[in-house]
Amino acid sequence: STSARIVILGGGAAGMAMANRLSNRLDGARITIVEPRETHHYQPGWTLVASGVWRPEKTMRPNANFVPSGVTWVRQPAVGIDAEQRRVSLADASVLEYDYLVVATGLQLNYHLIDGMSPDLVGTHGIGSVYASIEGATRTRDAIDAWIASGGGKGIFTAAPTPVKCAGAPLKMTFTTLSRLEDTGRRDDFQVDYMSPGAGLFSQPWINDFVKHRFDDQGVNRRHHYRLSAIDPGARQAEFTFVGPDSEFTSHHELREAEFSQEGGRRVIADYDFIHVVPPMSAPDFVRESDLIARDGPFRGEWLDVDIHTMQHNRYPEVFGIGDVIGAPINKTAASVKAQAPVVEANLLAQMQSQPLPARHNGYTSCPMITGIGKAMLVEFGYDNNFDFLPSFPFIDPRDESWAAWVMKDRMLQPAYYAVLEGQA
Ligand code: FAD
Structure with a gap:
């Protein structure tokens, strides 16, 4: 049991998965998720919409379906993070104080x-x-x-x-x-x-x-x-x-x-x-302007500064990052979020108990590469094995284009994605 205040910034694939996981694991924690949108978007379906294969409605669900009971949902954007004071400021000028912060804002499209x-x-x-x-x-x-x-x-x-x-x-x-x-x-x-x-x-x-x-x-x-x-x-x-x-x-x-x-x-x-x-894409501006942005290296000024294996912030140990916002050489897929969520859960819980961090993310990234309408290849890779594949479906050879991989993209990945949001997968 704990009375720690945990703030999760962003309620997309990563933030919603963390809200569900942490509320399942923690008794008494005060968990707040900051997410301005009412609708959850299944973005992996957008390529199918843009190709004329899916209707747009198929990609939308109310966020209310996913926010777990007992978690406070703040329906407005965060506009600033003061990592020294452990405070997040919101659009209406109010302030949320935290003991632990999970940054899951996704990324910003810089058209x-x-x-x-x-x-x-x-x-x-x-x-x-x-x-x-x-x-x-x-x-x-x-x-x-x-x-x-x-x-x-x-x-x-x-x-x-x-x-x-x-x-x-x-x-x-x-x-x-x-x-x-x-x-x-x-x-x-x-x-x-x-x-x-x-x-x-x-x-x-x-x-x-x-x-x-x-x-x-x-x-x-x-x-x-x-x-x-x-x-x-x-x-x-x-x-x-x-x-x-x-x-x-x-x-x-x-x-x-x-x-x-x-x-x-x-x-x-x-x-x-x-x-x-x-x-071009980057972390959202309010994250770029905060203490949490990378200060050197390839992600400097653009992406969240986390250890790519533990997902813990490199300078603020009470802060973790997950999803598209993090600076990492690969990732930025919902499939990566699925792999990262149990790591962030285990490591955040360990941090709360002042224990060494037990879990490591291997960089798992996967992308059903659609090679035509009705054809796809399931490609999977990680940090350390750039030339190898990490096949999770042994019956589908990732190097083969197949109808089976297309069916997976078309029919099976969306339910698997919602299971990640619900904290199950
Ligand atoms: P998101 O899911 O984008 O969620 C970020 C959330 O943060 C949003 O809900 C947003 O409203 C909220 N937010 C933003 N700013 C603020 C703020 N200031 N305050 C509070 N909340 C804020 N992945 C795959 O695995 N397979 C695929 O085939 C695939 N195809 C894709 C195709 C397209 C066209 C796109 C766009 C994405 C695709 N993805 C795919 C990627 C996948 O959708 C993302 O990697 C995944 O959604 C990342 O989760 P996230 O939570 O980090 O970001």
Whole structure:
């Protein structure tokens, strides 16, 4: 029994899982979850919505279904964290004091870092973006429908220069659109370009090779080292900044070279009929402005500073992080949240009893890589075995594209996800 005050920031996949787990385990603790939204969104379903396979309603549930009794639900956003004083400030200027804090705010979509872009544009002027919101995913579907109905032209699929949630989603959107273009019987009337800010397409070498070959086979023009820097919706033009080594810059006749930008980078302008925009992502601003943000290393100023194995904050031992907000080389999937939740639970309980932390997260990340409508591969990996897979479904060979893996994505993962939220899995 304890009377500790535990505050959980964010009630998405990670925060809700922690509210349920901690309220099951702790007798007498005063647990508060801060979550402004009434509706829980099943984001892994958004790629299926944007591909026209699912209805949007299928991805929404009331948050009230998941908040456990006995946990206080504060229905407004947090706006500040004072880790020295152990206080969280809320939008209405009230303050929550805590003994233990779980940061589970998810991440922030930084559309504003692309000049001329805003999430409100999704669905207009041939712009799609599966990440924007459920409305954005639905309007992305409509924009792709309209492009296909127009009978031809050029589609550009982009990727972000930062870590993103579900790193496979920009690729999945390309693959499902290719399926739909092939179904028209007039694939050759459509041009598909994939613009990647890096030399690769995915962090895991095996998947990277697979996708590269598949793109080449399916007639996708891969262009590397291009970051989407601006968009002119009315003109249907996108500006990309070349971020690679100068020796790798080759001019493409379709990419008109713009003048050198003030940043010094080389910029090109590309016309499009449809563009899929993937924004840069970071921890939410109020977390970035707090004491809890990473101060050095690759996540400096952008992501929560936790030990990637114990999930404990590197400087404030009463603070833990979970989900998309943490600075870690991989993760940022709901599947990672499932693996992290028991680790955070065990370690937070140990911290409350001044015991050594018993549990370690192995970086488990998984992503059903949709390779076409009706086809998927279940890819799973972790921190220490980048070249190996961690198969949890031994009957599905992760290197095989299969209908079984698609059915899993289509039918089985959503109930498994809700079980994680309920603290069961
Ligand atoms: P979220 O679930 O995003 O929850 C964050 C919560 O914090 C939200 O409810 C938000 O309202 C709240 N919040 C934000 N700011 C504040 C604030 N200031 N104060 C209080 N609360 C706040 N994962 C997979 O495993 N497999 C997939 O196939 C997959 N596909 C995906 C496809 C897409 C298009 C997207 C967008 C995501 C996908 N994911 C997938 C990723 C998965 O959805 C996330 O990794 C997961 O939701 C992370 O959980 P989280 O709790 O950290 O963040």
